[in-house]
Amino acid sequence: MIVDQSEFADALLNPDIAAPNGLVDPNGRPAGKRFDVHRNNVIFSLINAMQIAFPVVRKILGDNFFKAISATYVRNCPPKSPILMVYGEDFPAFLSEAQQTQHLPYLGDVARLELARRRSYHAADIPAIATEKLAYLSPEKLLKIKLTLSPMMQIVASDYPILSIWQMNMVQDFPQIDALGEVVMISRPGLDVEMHKLDAPTHVFLTQLKGKSLGDAYDAAVDIDMGFDLTQAIGLLLSQNIITKIIS
Amino acid sequence: MSDHNIPCCAGVGYKARHLDNILNAPSSIGWLEIHAENYMGEGGRPIAQLKRLREIFPISCHGVGLSIGGEGPLDTDHLARLKHLVDWLNPGLFSEHLAWSTHEGHFLNDLLPVPYTRNVMNRVVDHIQQVQDTIDRQMLLENPSTYCTFEQSDMSEVDFLTEVANRSGCGLLLDINNVFVSAINQKFNPKDYIDTYPLHLISEVHLGGHEEDIDDYGDRLLIDNHARQVVDPVWELYKYTLKQSGPRPTLIEWDNNIPAWDVLAHEAKQANIILAKTTSMAAQ
Numbered sequence: 001m002i003v004d005q006s007e008f009a010d011a012l013l014n015p016d017i018a019a020p021n022g023l024v025d026p027n028g029r030p031a032g033k034r035f036d037v038h039r040n041n042v043i044f045s046l047i048n049a050m051q052i053a054f055p056v057v058r059k060i061l062g063d064n065f066f067k068a069i070s071a072t073y074v075r076n077c078p079p080k081s082p083i084l085m086v087y088g089e090d091f092p093a094f095l096s097e098a099q100q101t102q103h104l105p106y107l108g109d110v111a112r113l114e115l116a117r118r119r120s121y122h123a124a125d126i127p128a129i130a131t132e133k134l135a136y137l138s139p140e141k142l143l144k145i146k147l148t149l150s151p152m153m154q155i156v157a158s159d160y161p162i163l164s165i166w167q168m169n170m171v172q173d174f175p176q177i178d179a180l181g182e183v184v185m186i187s188r189p190g191l192d193v194e195m196h197k198l199d200a201p202t203h204v205f206l207t208q209l210k211g212k213s214l215g216d217a218y219d220a221a222v223d224i225d226m227g228f229d230l231t232q233a234i235g236l237l238l239s240q241n242i243i244t245k246i247i248s
Numbered sequence: 249m250s251d252h253n254i255p256c257c258a259g260v261g262y263k264a265r266h267l268d269n270i271l272n273a274p275s276s277i278g279w280l281e282i283h284a285e286n287y288m289g290e291g292g293r294p295i296a297q298l299k300r301l302r303e304i305f306p307i308s309c310h311g312v313g314l315s316i317g318g319e320g321p322l323d324t325d326h327l328a329r330l331k332h333l334v335d336w337l338n339p340g341l342f343s344e345h346l347a348w349s350t351h352e353g354h355f356l357n358d359l360l361p362v363p364y365t366r367n368v369m370n371r372v373v374d375h376i377q378q379v380q381d382t383i384d385r386q387m388l389l390e391n392p393s394t395y396c397t398f399e400q401s402d403m404s405e406v407d408f409l410t411e412v413a414n415r416s417g418c419g420l421l422l423d424i425n426n427v428f429v430s431a432i433n434q435k436f437n438p439k440d441y442i443d444t445y446p447l448h449l450i451s452e453v454h455l456g457g458h459e460e461d462i463d464d465y466g467d468r469l470l471i472d473n474h475a476r477q478v479v480d481p482v483w484e485l486y487k488y489t490l491k492q493s494g495p496r497p498t499l500i501e502w503d504n505n506i507p508a509w510d511v512l513a514h515e516a517k518q519a520n521i522i523l524a525k526t527t528s529m530a531a532q
Contacts, residue, residue, distance in 0.1 A: 002400050005319045008360065009351040023396040025463060026435040031396040032464040034433070037471055038395070041358040049357070079355040082285050082313025082326060122289030125296075151290070191293040 011035070012042050013075050046074040046087070053088045054114045057095070057107060059169045069100060085122050088115060106160035113162050113184060116154035117193050120186045123152035128241035134234065141248070143215030148245035149237070152188040155198070155206060157181070163197050187240040196236065201228035206237075254279050254306050254340035254452070254497045257523060258516035261310075261474075261501045267297060269509035274304050276513050278520075279340070281308040281499050287337075288329045302337060308452065308499070309339035313355065316375045316389070317348040317362035327382050334383045341452055341497070343388035343421045344379070346372065346409065363398035364408040369415075376416040388421040388451050389413065393429040393458075393472035405430070410446045420446065422496075423454035424489060428482045429470040438485050447493035455486060455519060456501035475504035478515060483522070490526040498523060 001022030011017040019035035050070040051058055058066040073094050079087045092115065095101050096108035128150065134142070156162065163184045164177035183198040185206065198206070201221035205228065208217035221228040237243050259279035262270075270277065280301060287298050301307065313326060334342060347359035362368050379387050391409060413420055422445065431438035457476035463469040478486075478500070490496070500515045 003363070003398060005348060005351045005360075009354065009356060012356060012358075012360075019396075022399045024399055025465070025467070026397060026433075027465075028399075029465065034395040034463055034469060037469070038358055038360060042356050045357045079357065080353055081323075082315075082350065082355045082357075083288050083329070084285070084357065085289050122292045122294070125291035152292075188292065191296055 012039055013078060015039065043071055043074055046079070046084075047071060049079075049084045049087050050074070050091070053118060054091065054111055056114055056166050056169045057091075057111050060104065060107065060110065060165075061101075065100075069095075069098065072098075085118065091115070106158065106162060106165060109156065109158035109160055109162045110165055112158075113156045113166055113186070113195075116156050116184075116186045117195075120152045120154050120188045120193050123150070123188065126150050126152075126244045128238075129243050129246060131238050133246060134238070134243075143218065144213055144248070146211075146213050146247040147209055147237075147243050148247065149206075149209060150187075150242050150244045153206075153240070153242045154186040155183065155203065156186065157183040157203065163195055166195070185236075185240075187242055189239070189241040194240065196240075199225070201225040202233050202236075205230075205233050252306055252338050252340045254308050256495045256497050256527075258519035259306075259308065259497065259499050260512050260516055261499065261503060262301065263502075263506050264294070264297065265506060266509045266512070269513075270301075271304075277305070277516055279306040279308060279497070281310050281501075284309050284311040284330055284333055284342075285313045287333055298337065306340045307337060308341040308343070308497075309334060309337060311342070311344040312359070313349060314344050314375075314379065315348045315350040316344050316379070317346060317360075317368065317372055318350055318375075319348070319371070320350070320352065322375055322378055323350060327379065330379075331383050334385070341388060342383065342385060343390055343452060345390045345392060346412075347392050359392060361392060361394050361396060361398070364401040364403045364405060366402075369408060369412060372412050373416045376412065376418045380416070380418065386417065386419055388419040390421040390423050390454065391426050391430075393423075393426040393433075393470075395433055395469065395471075397434060404444075406441060406444045406446075410449075413446065413449050419451040420449040421452045421454060422447075422450045422489070423456070424486050425454065425456045425458060425478065425482050425501075426472060428479075428485055429458050429472045432468050432470045439488060442485065442489050442492065447489070450493055450496050453486070453489070453496045453498040454501055455482060455498060455515075456503075473504055474501045476502075477511075478518075483518065486519070487522055487526075490522065491529075495523045495526045 003020040003022040007020045019031045023031035047070045077090045092108040092111040101107050159181040161177050161182045163182045168174045183203040185196045185198050201224045204224050205217050205221035208220045255278050257278035262280040262282050345359050349356050427438050427441050455478045456474045459471045459473050461469045498519045
């Protein structure tokens with residue numbers, strides 16, 4: 001019997017399919033448990049990758065529940081690349097749709113936050129501009145420029161208090177949280193990932209900065225909230241090494 | 249910058265948790281091996297660490313995701329990432345596995361076996377040549393740990409590896425634990441494997457730990473999991489091999505249940521003792 005890799009791969013991911021005929025032990029008997037070594041390697045190594053990628057989701061669900069739901073995810077959405085540091089990109093959507101996690105409506109967004117932290121951790125190291133470069137510009141000129149933002153900056157917005165949920169699970173003695181949605185800016189000024197809660201106008205400002213001029217982004221932020229503080233928002237970008245280029 | 253060539257002594261698979269131990273006592277280890285795929289991110293801490301380590305240690309680069317034995321074409325995006333890494337890292341050695349791991353765009357994260365046939369050999373040779381042409385250097389091919397046998401195989405693993413190396417111009421990485429695991433699992437004598445293996449093509453040796461299990465019929469089934477010490481029969485097979493091949497750069501692999509640095513360094517020391525004896529014997 002000739003075994004092809006399609007047959008082999010299908011049986012690896014589906015425990016209900018028997019080991020391919022034509023795979024044998026040294027006495028010519030069906031491979032059975034010998035094939036299961038590969039099945040276990042695939043499933044357990046990928047569950048392990050999920051545990052590393054989503055520690056807070058794991059903590060919320062508990063070890064056994066997380067393993068079970070990860071096994072289902074791994075079988076349905078195996079990695080598309082050998083770079084496992086980006087594996088799990090469909091996990092947030094998977095959690096939002098899974099029957100077993102409907103009682104935890106915020107879980108998908110917590111997974112999105114963990115994914116964004118990972119992307120930030122591995123993002124390209126692009127040097128930030130020197131603070132003086134902005135300081136030298138006249139207010140008039142300042143409003144006309146566009147800014148290029150570092151790919152290590154990620155934003156995750158949620159109807160749930162995802163940053164507080166994250167901190168509650170990772171930081172000891174975190175105070176009781178309220179039920180308001182949170183917008184989180186993830187950044188990596190050096191090698192360590194940081195998170196900052198954004199207010200609504202700053203969120204709009206940062207979103208608009210991708211493509212629009214600083215003046216247009218400012219106007220959009222003020223439309224949301226007259227009290228928007230431009231100096232503070234730019235100070236945050238500079239202190240986090242997020243601005244990588246000024247386009248005049 | 250350190251000399252890029254891998255010296256003929258013991259090295260270990262690099263784990264981030266050992267960074268401080270390694271930097272505090274750099275003379276405790278001769279060289280380091282990294283898994284290529286762990287350094288294919290765009291930036292951040294892993295790459296910063298590797299840039300620092302390459303200034304101090306010779307680095308060997310070991311790929312685990314090329315799927316050399318895959319039925320489909322090699323993933324050219326992945327090859328490009330590998331080329332980028334190898335270009336800046338300039339590792340002393342680059343190695344990959346006689347195995348497949350990607351099928352129809354899905355990466356299965358295991359080193360899956362191939363049957364030993366003429367067709368498979370042609371494909372493997374083509375893939376190795378494509379890799380070597382892309383990264384512009386020789387690659388080493390590692391022998392697998394096997395659990396199952398393919399009925400369709402019509403040549404021995406050693407014959408397969410020898411001919412692949414001769415046709416593609418690749419070198420060989422001999423994993424002695426894999427030979428032992430396969431020998432128990434496939435009921436052959438591991439010394440016969442070494443006796444027929446093209447020892448002159450070896451540029452690197454791997455040693456690692458495995459677990460004991462039994463198969464459906466109660467026969468011994470060894471599982472290559474790199475999660476413990478090298479066992480005595482594997483050390484014996486290592487000595488047996490070096491007596492014939494002479495000393496070779498030797499890596500201790502320990503990828504799961506990663507131990508304290510001292511435990512790993514002790515394994516490397518064991519290998520260095522054996523290497524030193526082999527060297528002095530060869531000099532006599």
